Amino acid sequence: MEESIISLVTPGEILGKASQLKAGKGAYVNTTTTTTTKEAPLVYASLTGLPRFVPPSPHSADQRPTVEVTGHKAHGAVPQPASIVIARVTKVMARMASADIMCVGPKSVREKFTGIIRQQDVRATEIDKVEMHSSFRPGDIVKAQVLSLGDARAYHLSTAKNELGVVSAESASGATMVPISWTEMQCPLTGQTEPRKVAKVET
Incomplete structure (x- = not known):
């Protein structure tokens, strides 16, 4: 649970390199700067939430894990004393x-x-x-x-x-x-x- 709290990400935060990760729900790859620079494209969070890394299928040609950001839940949490x-x-x-x-x-x-x-x-x-x-x-x-x-x-x-x-x-x-x-x-x-x-x- 402690790791989940620390790993909270916000929109625009870098999640990793696109060469190592695929962007899933709540994430995107910024390719606008790659045409003018030699830097590798990066994966960014598109919402505030918790990142989750989904391993690739063993039969998939692309063996990069997919990163997803889970945002606001329909059953949102409510603060309580001592929370x-x-x-x-x-x-x-x-x-x-x-x-x-x-x-x-x-x-x-x-x-x-x-x-x-x-x-x-x-x-x-x-x-x-x-x-x-x-x-x-x-x-x-x-x-x-x-x-x-x-x-x-x-x-x-x-x-x-x-x-x-x-x-x-x-x-x-x-x-x-x-x-x-x-x-x-x-x-x-x-x-x-x-x-x-x-x-x-x-x-």
């Missing part, structure tokens, strides 16, 4: 951040659920020193735990545990940043670091 969710940060304010919940565990949500991460729920220590703008930025993908259903149908979320926090963030240059500590992420293109409440990667 682990994946959410995209939409707005960061002085004392809280709001986010759209995308997945509950490994299952995509069908309806729109809004979550709020309050200043006191960002981390477990030195709560009074937490700065929201140094913890999250709009567009960040966070892993959080549902505390309760708060006001105005917005769920109260927590990232206080070590394994909770930002799992994916984009730098100003448009690159996916790499965590270098529990408080910083680094752009692989420019080397510039940005503060975040980083989720500890489980090994």
Whole structure:
């Protein structure tokens, strides 16, 4: 289950090389750049969801596995207290951040659920020193735990545990940043670091 949560993909995210994978439902091959460049075409996700790799038939001439992205289910999941969710940060304010919940565990949500991460729920220590703008930025993908259903149908979320926090963030240059500590992420293109409440990667 943990692997399914981590493998959440969003539209435009690279799934692999077209020479090694076939694009199935929820995926596509971008061939527009291959006429002007020598780079091999890539397979991209066309929706938010979980990738699944289907092995080829033993009798098939093409032995590449097919990658599919399973998106919103008809029986969409609903957040519950203590649930682990994946959410995209939409707005960061002085004392809280709001986010759209995308997945509950490994299952995509069908309806729109809004979550709020309050200043006191960002981390477990030195709560009074937490700065929201140094913890999250709009567009960040966070892993959080549902505390309760708060006001105005917005769920109260927590990232206080070590394994909770930002799992994916984009730098100003448009690159996916790499965590270098529990408080910083680094752009692989420019080397510039940005503060975040980083989720500890489980090994």
